[in-house]
Amino acid sequence: MARIAVVGGDGIGPEVTAQAVKVIQAVLPGVETVDYDLGAARYHRTGEVFPEAVKSELAGFDAILLGAVGDPSVPPGVLERGLLLKMRFDFDQYVNLRPSKLWPGTSGPLGAVKPGEIDFVVVREGTEGLYAGAGGVLHRDTPAEVATEESLNTRHGVERVIRDAFARAQRRERRKVTLVHKTNVLTHAGGLWARTFEAVKADFPDVTTEYQHVDAAAMFMVTAPSRYDVVVTDNLFGDILTDIAAAVTGGIGLAASGCINPERRFPSMFEPVHGSAPDIAGKGVADPVAAVLSASLLLDHLGHPDEAARVTEAVAGELAARTPGAPLRTADVGDRLAAAAS
Amino acid sequence: MARIAVVGGDGIGPEVTAQAVKVIQAVLPGVETVDYDLGAARYHRTGEVFPEAVKSELAGFDAILLGAVGDPSVPPGVLERGLLLKMRFDFDQYVNLRPSKLWPGTSGPLGAVKPGEIDFVVVREGTEGLYAGAGGVLHRDTPAEVATEESLNTRHGVERVIRDAFARAQRRERRKVTLVHKTNVLTHAGGLWARTFEAVKADFPDVTTEYQHVDAAAMFMVTAPSRYDVVVTDNLFGDILTDIAAAVTGGIGLAASGCINPERRFPSMFEPVHGSAPDIAGKGVADPVAAVLSASLLLDHLGHPDEAARVTEAVAGELAARTPGAPLRTADVGDRLAAAAS
Ligand SMILES: CC(C)[C@H](C(=O)O)[C@@H](O)C(=O)O
Ligand SMILES: CC(C)[C@H](C(=O)O)[C@@H](O)C(=O)O
Numbered sequence: 001m002a003r004i005a006v007v008g009g010d011g012i013g014p015e016v017t018a019q020a021v022k023v024i025q026a027v028l029p030g031v032e033t034v035d036y037d038l039g040a041a042r043y044h045r046t047g048e049v050f051p052e053a054v055k056s057e058l059a060g061f062d063a064i065l066l067g068a069v070g071d072p073s074v075p076p077g078v079l080e081r082g083l084l085l086k087m088r089f090d091f092d093q094y095v096n097l098r099p100s101k102l103w104p105g106t107s108g109p110l111g112a113v114k115p116g117e118i119d120f121v122v123v124r125e126g127t128e129g130l131y132a133g134a135g136g137v138l139h140r141d142t143p144a145e146v147a148t149e150e151s152l153n154t155r156h157g158v159e160r161v162i163r164d165a166f167a168r169a170q171r172r173e174r175r176k177v178t179l180v181h182k183t184n185v186l187t188h189a190g191g192l193w194a195r196t197f198e199a200v201k202a203d204f205p206d207v208t209t210e211y212q213h214v215d216a217a218a219m220f221m222v223t224a225p226s227r228y229d230v231v232v233t234d235n236l237f238g239d240i241l242t243d244i245a246a247a248v249t250g251g252i253g254l255a256a257s258g259c260i261n262p263e264r265r266f267p268s269m270f271e272p273v274h275g276s277a278p279d280i281a282g283k284g285v286a287d288p289v290a291a292v293l294s295a296s297l298l299l300d301h302l303g304h305p306d307e308a309a310r311v312t313e314a315v316a317g318e319l320a321a322r323t324p325g326a327p328l329r330t331a332d333v334g335d336r337l338a339a340a341a342s
Numbered sequence: 343m344a345r346i347a348v349v350g351g352d353g354i355g356p357e358v359t360a361q362a363v364k365v366i367q368a369v370l371p372g373v374e375t376v377d378y379d380l381g382a383a384r385y386h387r388t389g390e391v392f393p394e395a396v397k398s399e400l401a402g403f404d405a406i407l408l409g410a411v412g413d414p415s416v417p418p419g420v421l422e423r424g425l426l427l428k429m430r431f432d433f434d435q436y437v438n439l440r441p442s443k444l445w446p447g448t449s450g451p452l453g454a455v456k457p458g459e460i461d462f463v464v465v466r467e468g469t470e471g472l473y474a475g476a477g478g479v480l481h482r483d484t485p486a487e488v489a490t491e492e493s494l495n496t497r498h499g500v501e502r503v504i505r506d507a508f509a510r511a512q513r514r515e516r517r518k519v520t521l522v523h524k525t526n527v528l529t530h531a532g533g534l535w536a537r538t539f540e541a542v543k544a545d546f547p548d549v550t551t552e553y554q555h556v557d558a559a560a561m562f563m564v565t566a567p568s569r570y571d572v573v574v575t576d577n578l579f580g581d582i583l584t585d586i587a588a589a590v591t592g593g594i595g596l597a598a599s600g601c602i603n604p605e606r607r608f609p610s611m612f613e614p615v616h617g618s619a620p621d622i623a624g625k626g627v628a629d630p631v632a633a634v635l636s637a638s639l640l641l642d643h644l645g646h647p648d649e650a651a652r653v654t655e656a657v658a659g660e661l662a663a664r665t666p667g668a669p670l671r672t673a674d675v676g677d678r679l680a681a682a683a684s
Binding site: 076077080081085109110111112130131133135136137139141142143144145146147148149150151152153154155156182183184185186187188189191192195214215216218219220222223236239240241242243244246247248251252 | 418419422423427451452453454472473475477478479481483484485486487488489490491492493494495496497498524525526527528529530531533534537556557558560561562564565578581582583584585586588589590593594
């Protein structure tokens with residue numbers, strides 16, 4: 001039976017994660033979950049963000065369910081880099097998967113786009129690019145200061161994530177992959193991405209493809225989001241595009257994500273895209289839907305596609321039944337979703 | 343009297359630029375304009391993109407008005423890098439200015455945002471960052487291939503563009519500057535930008551400031567575009583954000599831009615954000631409004647704020663009087679705008 005590490009984290013993280021756990025237990029009775037306290041509180045108590053001993057323990061789980069990390073009391077970047085990015089890199093979670101859907105019953109900011117008309121997934125590279133941390137500063141705090149950031153891209157890293165995107169497209173109805181980069185300016189990395197894309201494409205003759213520069217893609221995600229099916233792109237472009245995608249589908253409140261090591265050599269990590277929302281923490285009013293959708297991605301990854309589909313359908317039912325703007329109770333939503341998915 | 347070099351370029355470029363010239367001549371009688379043929383046709387004829395001799399001539403003008411460069415027959419990147427980016431870098435056009443406005447009479451894709459509610463300007467750095475071209479490829483076309491791109495940032499380059507943004511904010515009603523970067527991941531360059539921003543801010547006590555990560559800014563530009571006044575950011579983030587800005591204000595069809603060397607040591611270049619649109623080229627149906635708005639930025643830069651304002655007002659009148667979707671003739675629009683601005 002699957003073993004899942006649960007990192008509730010900060011703010012509303014533990015509240016929404018508790019609902020996701022509830023739902024997982026409902027569809028996968030007997031699943032084992034173990035809580036880990038990582039995040040701002042532990043950092044303040046011990047000065048530690050992600051101790052090696054904890055990392056070794058987590059490495060033994062099948063998957064990790066994460067709530068949110070981050071609190072105004074912690075210097076920006078400390079938890080993000082020390083925990084989130086460290087997990088992505090050390091657990092080789094090279095597929096950062098972010099589905100975007102305008103759910104029936106909800107509404108987005110685009111006047112002309114109706115629910116059901118947006119349904120794509122961004123496959124964001126998760127272990128390379130500008131996130132490698134390469135770079136430096138010279139002559140700091142003088143007029144002569146220079147600062148560099150280096151984007152590192154390997155054929156190994158680019159090919160595996162493009163391959164994953166094509167494989168996902170092949171399992172979807174429209175079977176289309178859009179490569180997003182900036183090949184007209186970033187010629188070195190862009191060339192590697194474009195040539196690798198062409199090479200992989202040959203292995204998926206039933207998948208149609210297109211290429212877009214990142215600026216054009218950022219625009220089309222607002223003006224014509226329905227055109228996308230699977231989007232594959234690098235780490236930083238993926239970071240930006242998935243936030244636009246969340247925006248046009250009604251905000252990050254509903255957006256789920258998975259940081260996936262497809263080979264399952266390391267545990268994959270699943271988390272809502274939203275943050276810790278300290279302003280509403282502890283009040284029991286946070287919407288757990290993004291956490292529950294992340295749990296659905298987790299179930300799918302662990303080889304339980306039927307259970308995953310039941311959870312997604314439960315969410316679809318919940319959203320369709322909601323009165324926009326009506327208050328909700330976190331635990332009630334969790335109970336309803338668990339019951340509906342069972 | 344001002345001397346302006348006109349580079350019509352490809353596709354609809356010459357058509358829309360002709361209207362912009364018409365309007366400039368109407369408000370600045372006696373202005374001297376000289377046409378230069380750069381773009382796809384010249385490239386095919388001579389193999390040259392931007393000959394040094396032409397560059398030296400252009401350097402002698404007060405400003406450059408550009409239509410659009412790019413044609414499917416030219417390999418991607420050749421004209422963009424050889425002409426556009428070369429001009430920005432060699433003429434030290436470090437302020438890439440892109441105003442965004444949802445004009446009365448037009449409508450954008452955001453259901454809840456009314457004309458007049460979006461009015462901000464992005465000050466995009468134009469001579470540094472990932473656009474420097476630094477990087478390389480090793481072991482090309484082998485499984486061991488690596489490709490790098492390096493973002494180069496100097497205190498010199500960052501400070502001058504941030505200073506420009508603050509100065510612009512000071513001349514606007516809301517007096518607010520938003521710095522956009524990704525300091526939680528790009529710590530080296532992000533640190534330089536953030537520290538420089540703090541230092542410059544001290545000189546503009548009447549300007550309010552905020553900081554946003556680029557992913558959050560990309561989202562808010564869709565969900566809350568009214569919150570922005572002046573946005574300052576690096577070259578690549580600016581490229582992406584200005585396309586989102588164009589999208590939420592009704593598409594790049596109306597977006598103007600200036601690549602500015604504020605000290606006027608080199609000529610600045612003004613161009614519509616839209617491309618050469620080869621599909622409608624030569625038909626006389628392209629909308630010249632973005633080119634004319636770019637001419638307004640040019641007039642302002644050359645020290646003619648009243649003439650610039652008259653041109654902008656003429657455009658506002660034109661847009662307010664239009665029937666959405668009604669066909670237009672490029673030259674008629676130019677005539678109307680020239681008459682209205684005179
Ligand atoms: C918190 C931050 C480091 C992270 C990222 O940039 O990847 C976040 O924006 C995300 O998209 O998961
Ligand atoms: C054509 C391209 C090189 C250019 C850029 O990336 O700056 C364009 O996208 C722009 O925004 O002016």
